[in-house]
Amino acid sequence: xxxxxxxxxxxxxxxxxxxxxxxxxxxxxxxxxxxxxxxxxxxxxxxxxxxxxxxxxxxxxxxxxxxxxxxxxxxxxxxxxxxxxxxxxxxxxxxxxxxxxxxxxxxxxxxxxxxxxxxxxxxxxxxxxxxxxxxxxxxxxxxxxxxxxxxxxxxxxxxxxxxxxxxxxxxxxxxxxxxxxxxxxxxxxxxxxxxxxxxxxxxxxxxxxxxxxxxxxxxxxxxxxxxxxxxxxxxxxxxxxxxxxxxxxxxxxxxxxxxxxxxxxx
Numbered sequence: 176x177x178x179x180x181x182x183x184x185x186x187x188x189x190x191x192x193x194x195x196x197x198x199x200x201x202x203x204x205x206x207x208x209x210x211x212x213x214x215x216x217x218x219x220x221x222x223x224x225x226x227x228x229x230x231x232x233x234x235x236x237x238x239x240x241x242x243x244x245x246x247x248x249x250x251x252x253x254x255x256x257x258x259x260x261x262x263x264x265x266x267x268x269x270x271x272x273x274x275x276x277x278x279x280x281x282x283x284x285x286x287x288x289x290x291x292x293x294x295x296x297x298x299x300x301x302x303x304x305x306x307x308x309x310x311x312x313x314x315x316x317x318x319x320x321x322x323x324x325x326x327x328x329x330x331x332x333x334x335x336x337x338x339x340x341x342x343x344x345x346x347x348x349x350x351x352x353x354x355x356x357x358x359x360x361x362x363x364x365x366x367x368x369x370x371x372x373x374x375x376x377x378x379x380x381x382x383x384x385x386x387x388x389x390x391x392x393x394x395x396x397x398x399x400x401x402x403x404x405x406x407x408x409x410x411x412x413x414x415x416x417x418x419x420x421x422x423x424x425x426x427x428x429x430x431x432x433x434x435x436x437x438x439x440x441x
Contacts, residue, residue, distance in 0.1 A: 183287055190291045236373050239315045240403055246308025247402070248371045248395030251335030253301030259340045260295035266347035267357035273439040285433060286344075286426065318402045327411050328402065334411075334418040335394035339367070341418070342389060345425035351432030354439060363389055370395040393417050 236244075269275040278288045313320060346363050349356035366384070370391035374382045386392040393414045400406040 183284070186283070187287075187291045191294060237317070239312050239317045241372065242308050243312035243317050243403060244373070244396055244399040245371050246305045246312065247399040248367075249301045249305025249308070251332050251394050252339055252367065253298045253305060254332065254336035255339035255343070256295050256298035256301060258294065258336075259290045259343065260298070261289050261293050262340070262343045262347045263357070263360070265289060266343075266350050266360045267355065270350040270436075271354040271439055275436070276438050279433070279436065286429060318404070324402060327408065331398040331411050331414060334415045335398065337418040337422055338390060338394050338414075341421035341425040342391075344429055345421070348425070348429040348432045351429075351436050367391045367394070372396070390417050390421065 265275065278285045281288060312318065318324070342363060343360060346356055346360035349359060366389050369377060369381060369385050374385065374392050374396050377385075382392075386397070393410075397406065397410050398414050401408060401410050
């Protein structure tokens with residue numbers, strides 16, 4: 176077990192180094208992508224400011240608290256985006272184009288090959304913007320910093336990233352049967368936008384979906400509520416349990432799909 180972990184870690188470093196060499200040959204593309212993410216996040220923040228110019232509070236939440244939730248949501252999303260963005264290509268084109276065949280022929284874990292093939296440097300923009308917003312909010316006194324809260328913050332970020340990855344992998348896995356599941360994944364992933372705001376502002380049906388069906392509420396609003404003093408630490412524990420359960424389900428579906436995988440034939 177330990178030997179395999181060391182082997183895969185060594186392989187991962189080799190593959191990522193090769194990918195970074197390719198990225199550095201197109202520095203302009205990298206910088207443009209990073210700038211694009213900054214502009215996208217800036218648009219979301221401006222939207223919040225415009226709302227609060229008309230409405231001082233939203234269901235009892237202040238602008239500073241919503242900025243904390245917004246920033247909090249970006250960090251796990253950015254971590255997932257940075258490390259596992261290649262899953263999108265499985266859903267959209269790798270299976271239908273026959274590119275997925277190469278993973279099946281190599282004597283390595285298939286999921287490892289998918290995520291080790293590339294990083295998404297643009298995601299650094301999400302992580303950076305999210306971190307800045309959280310720091311600014313904390314400086315305004317919306318959340319207290321203690322050794323325990325710092326540890327739970329890190330745990331929540333990792334659990335949230337795993338939830339993002341699990342949801343992506345679950346819906347991308349359907350491509351192993353239907354050749355292309357990108358539209359399904361896109362619709363599911365867009366639900367994450369609802370998690371950037373307090374769930375009580377939505378209809379009960381939407382609340383249920385984003386909390387228990389596609390649990391994006393557990394990567395942003397719900398754990399963020401703990402750090403804002405509006406929930407107890409148990410919500411972080413529930414987030415971790417949900418992350419593990421959804422990961423086991425998603426990875427199980429992915430491995431099950433591999434048993435029935437048929438090449439696209441082209």
